[in-house]
Amino acid sequence: MTTTTCLDPRMGALLHAYELRGLSESDTVAFETHLLTCDCCFTAVQSFEPYAKLLATDAAIQGEIRGGFADNTSLPLGRRLGRALWPDHVTPLLRPAVLMVVILLLAYPAWRGLNEDPGLFVRATQKITLMPTRSGAVDSFTASRGQDGIIVFGCPGARPDQSCHIVITALDDARMKYDVTVVLDADAVGHILFPARLMRPGAYQLEIDDHNAAVSGEKQVYRFMVHP
Amino acid sequence: MTVRGFPLSYKAEHVNFNRELTLEDLLTLARSGDKAAEGKIFERLLVRFTLIAKRRIDGDDARDVAQDACLTILEKYRTEAPAGRFEAWAHGILYNKIGNFYQRREVRRSWHAGVVSGDAAQLSDPPPQQELRRKLLGCIRKLVVGNRRYARALNLMFLGYKTNEICVKLNIQPGHLYVILNRGRRLLINCLDKEVMP
Numbered sequence: 001m002t003t004t005t006c007l008d009p010r011m012g013a014l015l016h017a018y019e020l021r022g023l024s025e026s027d028t029v030a031f032e033t034h035l036l037t038c039d040c041c042f043t044a045v046q047s048f049e050p051y052a053k054l055l056a057t058d059a060a061i062q063g064e065i066r067g068g069f070a071d072n073t074s075l076p077l078g079r080r081l082g083r084a085l086w087p088d089h090v091t092p093l094l095r096p097a098v099l100m101v102v103i104l105l106l107a108y109p110a111w112r113g114l115n116e117d118p119g120l121f122v123r124a125t126q127k128i129t130l131m132p133t134r135s136g137a138v139d140s141f142t143a144s145r146g147q148d149g150i151i152v153f154g155c156p157g158a159r160p161d162q163s164c165h166i167v168i169t170a171l172d173d174a175r176m177k178y179d180v181t182v183v184l185d186a187d188a189v190g191h192i193l194f195p196a197r198l199m200r201p202g203a204y205q206l207e208i209d210d211h212n213a214a215v216s217g218e219k220q221v222y223r224f225m226v227h228p
Numbered sequence: 229m230t231v232r233g234f235p236l237s238y239k240a241e242h243v244n245f246n247r248e249l250t251l252e253d254l255l256t257l258a259r260s261g262d263k264a265a266e267g268k269i270f271e272r273l274l275v276r277f278t279l280i281a282k283r284r285i286d287g288d289d290a291r292d293v294a295q296d297a298c299l300t301i302l303e304k305y306r307t308e309a310p311a312g313r314f315e316a317w318a319h320g321i322l323y324n325k326i327g328n329f330y331q332r333r334e335v336r337r338s339w340h341a342g343v344v345s346g347d348a349a350q351l352s353d354p355p356p357q358q359e360l361r362r363k364l365l366g367c368i369r370k371l372v373v374g375n376r377r378y379a380r381a382l383n384l385m386f387l388g389y390k391t392n393e394i395c396v397k398l399n400i401q402p403g404h405l406y407v408i409l410n411r412g413r414r415l416l417i418n419c420l421d422k423e424v425m426p
């Protein structure tokens with residue numbers, strides 16, 4: 001019967017280094033002393049000895065190993081690529097293949113975000129401010145591609161927190177009409193979202209429909225231009 | 229008079245009869261006069277000494293040196309072996325015998341310069357076993373691609389570096405190097421077992 005486990009695992013760890021004749025003199029003596037008592041290591045060394053001798057002496061085998069570290073341009077492209085992406089001497093987490101997977105995992109959500117329905121995600125907006133002026137000049141804005149517009153408008157004479165019905169129409173396209181009810185803020189200023197899909201270059205009119213115009217009794221109307 | 233082959237003088241509680249006797253057990257028995265135990269020590273040491281000697285001396289000389297060392301040990305172990313350090317003492321005797329062998333060989337060479345060629349012929353390796361070599365070469369080819377760290381450590385060993393120098397070169401701890409080597413060895417043995425004979 002032979003012992004199947006090493007009596008001293010600390011010494012047993014030196015097994016293959018001993019077989020390859022790579023131990024220092026003191027370690028060799030220590031391991032050989034261990035061999036006298038440990039059946040497990042002795043059996044292992046005895047069974048591997050023919051191969052160990054060949055490994056230590058055979059020039060062709062040593063050349064094969066040495067060749068593995070020489071210029072590998074003769075290897076097929078797939079194997080060279082594999083070696084480049086998965087080199088053994090690099091810490092596993094830093095291997096190019098692993099890094100590429102990590103980068104792809106991080107980049108995929110960003111790529112999806114760019115291609116998904118714009119309504120699902122927060123997007124940049126542009127601000128269109130409409131305030132009453134004495135001159136009646138028409139405000140003009142540049143329509144940034146794909147950006148919703150936040151229209152900020154003042155309502156002279158309106159009460160804070162009052163609700164208003166707003167109608168936006170395109171002056172050169174009778175089909176385009178966008179109406180929405182908003183609640184004015186504490187300063188009697190309203191904010192509405194003008195969707196990018198409706199905002200094409202051209203002239204627009206914003207009409208505050210049911211505004212309680214205590215002063216003039218007329219509807220407040222703003223006109224603005226959107227340039228390409 | 230003995231019971232189960234052990235002398236009565238020996239305290240039976242020192243030996244667990246259900247397991248194989250260790251070298252220490254055998255030594256205790258042999259010191260108390262058990263010839264069978266002494267024979268077992270001789271057998272056990274001879275096979276191990278031969279293996280160790282063959283790494284340093286080629287051919288039948290290794291067996292002779294191992295036998296010589298065993299005889300010396302059997303002559304002296306009762307009186308000279310230090311308690312608790314028998315293995316180290318025995319290994320020292322083997323090393324001395326190997327050293328003596330090389331000294332004698334040098335003397336012989338200087339006496340008979342013409343015989344050196346004959347000695348050299350005797351000491352040269354036996355023709356390599358082609359089948360073993362073919363299998364090993366095939367597995368090494370696979371390992372070089374599949375386990376670069378093992379191949380790298382092997383390469384450095386073949387270039388003459390010792391383990392501590394390899395650790396410095398690869399910037400790893402000795403324990404890590406031994407793990408790499410033993411893992412590579414296991415893969416190598418698995419591969420050698422799978423290799424089909426033609």
